[in-house]
Amino acid sequence: MSDNLEFDALVIGAGAGGLFTAALLAKRGYRTLLVERLGEVGGRASTRYKDGFAVNTGALGIEIGTETEEVFNEVGARLIVRQPSPGIVCRVSGKDINISAGLPGMANRVAIKLLRLALHVIPPLQPRTGESSHAWVTRFTNNPTVLGLLHNFIGSIFATTPHLLPADLFLHYLTTKGAFKQFGFPPGGTVTVWQELLTSYKRHGGEIWLNAQVQQLSFAADGTVNGATVNRDGIPRQLTTKLTVSDIGPQATLGLCGDANLPADYITTVKRQYQPSAIITIYFASTTPLASFPGFACFSSTRRLCYAANFTQTCPENSPPNWHVYCGASVPQPCTGDFNETNEIELLKADLLDEFPGFAQARILDVVVTRDEWPAQRAMAGADLPNETPIANLWNVGDGVKEWGSAATTACAETAILVAAKIERAYPWQVAQAALEPQQQEHAKAVSQPIPQSHAVDHTSSSPKEAL
Numbered sequence: 001m002s003d004n005l006e007f008d009a010l011v012i013g014a015g016a017g018g019l020f021t022a023a024l025l026a027k028r029g030y031r032t033l034l035v036e037r038l039g040e041v042g043g044r045a046s047t048r049y050k051d052g053f054a055v056n057t058g059a060l061g062i063e064i065g066t067e068t069e070e071v072f073n074e075v076g077a078r079l080i081v082r083q084p085s086p087g088i089v090c091r092v093s094g095k096d097i098n099i100s101a102g103l104p105g106m107a108n109r110v111a112i113k114l115l116r117l118a119l120h121v122i123p124p125l126q127p128r129t130g131e132s133s134h135a136w137v138t139r140f141t142n143n144p145t146v147l148g149l150l151h152n153f154i155g156s157i158f159a160t161t162p163h164l165l166p167a168d169l170f171l172h173y174l175t176t177k178g179a180f181k182q183f184g185f186p187p188g189g190t191v192t193v194w195q196e197l198l199t200s201y202k203r204h205g206g207e208i209w210l211n212a213q214v215q216q217l218s219f220a221a222d223g224t225v226n227g228a229t230v231n232r233d234g235i236p237r238q239l240t241t242k243l244t245v246s247d248i249g250p251q252a253t254l255g256l257c258g259d260a261n262l263p264a265d266y267i268t269t270v271k272r273q274y275q276p277s278a279i280i281t282i283y284f285a286s287t288t289p290l291a292s293f294p295g296f297a298c299f300s301s302t303r304r305l306c307y308a309a310n311f312t313q314t315c316p317e318n319s320p321p322n323w324h325v326y327c328g329a330s331v332p333q334p335c336t337g338d339f340n341e342t343n344e345i346e347l348l349k350a351d352l353l354d355e356f357p358g359f360a361q362a363r364i365l366d367v368v369v370t371r372d373e374w375p376a377q378r379a380m381a382g383a384d385l386p387n388e389t390p391i392a393n394l395w396n397v398g399d400g401v402k403e404w405g406s407a408a409t410t411a412c413a414e415t416a417i418l419v420a421a422k423i424e425r426a427y428p429w430q431v432a433q434a435a436l437e438p439q440q441q442e443h444a445k446a447v448s449q450p451i452p453q454s455h456a457v458d459h460t461s462s463s464p465k466e467a468l
């Protein structure tokens with residue numbers, strides 16, 4: 001631990017967005033401090049270990065070939081995930097249809113390409129301003145299977161409903177973004193992804209304080225942030241920083257700034273747009289296999305169950321020997337604001353009983369309700385705030401400031417890339433270093449050397465467990 005409390009950059013929160021940003025800033029030579037209130041990194045994409053089971057607290061699958069991999073490549077960290085094959089199946093009338101291979105796979109790929117083309121050349125196909133995904137799709141079909149799959153796919157990705165998700169955002173996600181076409185499960189649980197990123201961050205000289213909470217930001221006479229009070233080991237510490245990035249969401253960032261330091265209209269906008277959405281996840285385990293799909297299943301006709309995941313076929317180390325671990329997740333109604341937690345959990349359980357014969361005998365490992373301050377997505381897709389704030393040297397990252405049509409941890413990586421680029425333009429590394437002692441400058445140069453390619457992304461499609 002360093003006694004020097006002067007930093008170029010302070011990053012608040014070691015969730016996906018904070019870690020991606022801190023890793024990029026440290027790699028680019030900024031003397032960076034990452035402060036996390038919990039004892040582990042990953043935030044809502046971390047892992048708890050219980051009786052030999054790795055139970056994720058949020059994100060399960062990590063997308064490959066997107067901004068996530070871009071950051072890992074730049075900072076020389078290894079993205080270690082295993083790709084299930086097939087990745088996603090759709091369960092229709094009790095049958096699991098592999099939408100990534102064979103005829104349905106081809107139809108799926110062709111359909112996306114045709115959709116992209118058709119939207120371009122046939123203007124009436126394009127969504128009208130403000131049209132919801134539900135309204136747009138029902139222009140073409142009212143088929144209950146299609147509508148059920150749409151509902152559950154949108155719930156799985158955006159933790160919202162087709163009635164609330166703008167159609168143009170959904171189409172942008174499908175035709176331009178990763179759309180979970182390629183993903184993998186991290187062996188050992190999702191936290192291992194962030195631990196790899198943390199290792200790279202530290203290798204580049206980044207400092208992290210765990211079990212430490214930023215209590216408030218302090219301001220210079222020109223209105224910029226110049227420091228923070230951090231409670232570490234019960235002791236308040238005052239540090240100085242040239243720039244600050246918050247991963248705790250724009251709403252909570254307001255609280256660290258204090259109303260007097262922000263324009264009133266910005267405060268009103270942040271409060272008005274604050275609509276975190278919820279997901280309920282039930283983790284269960286069995287000594288007999290309960291599913292034959294190796295990755296995710298998306299359901300066409302359920303009360304609440306949107307998707308289920310099978311972890312142990314690709315990552316047997318996530319459970320004790322001979323156990324199979326799954327989860328099923330739902331988006332409650334309503335998906336934001338208050339809902340009846342007990343009823344919603346019962347509805348999800350009823351679906352799991354229908355879809356997983358043997359669920360009644362399974363061991364329930366955890367029922368995780370992510371909502372309110374610890375939500376599925378901190379902003380409803382389409383209602384995200386910009387990553388910039390009215391304060392010149394304060395930015396937000398994470399899933400409260402997603403770009404249009406982005407979702408999940410990929411969206412967090414994208415916010416980090418964008419914010420790191422803005423920081424480089426506004427506070428070039430040389431400017432940030434100007435105030436450092438010559439010895440510290442040498443250190444910064446040393447740690448910002450390129451990393452050999454041998455550290456690059458490492459993902460495999462092998463499934464160590466035999467197909468069921």
Ligand SMILES: Cc1cc2nc3c(=O)[nH]c(=O)nc-3n(C[C@H](O)[C@H](O)[C@H](O)COP(=O)(O)OP(=O)(O)OC[C@H]3O[C@@H](n4cnc5c(N)ncnc54)[C@H](O)[C@@H]3O)c2cc1C
Nearest residue numbers: 013015016017037043044058059060061214398399408409
């Ligand atoms: C059930 C569920 C399933 C999901 N599935 C997937 C999936 O399969 N794939 C995927 O990519 N995404 C998935 N997601 C979404 C993904 O988990 C989130 O989008 C992502 O983790 C959000 O990260 P973040 O950086 O925005 O914020 P967070 O993870 O919330 O990180 C913020 C961090 O800041 C810390 N903090 C708060 N206040 C302070 C303070 N004052 N001082 C210091 N630290 C502070 C918090 O402890 C936290 O660690 C899922 C989410 C849920 C809930």
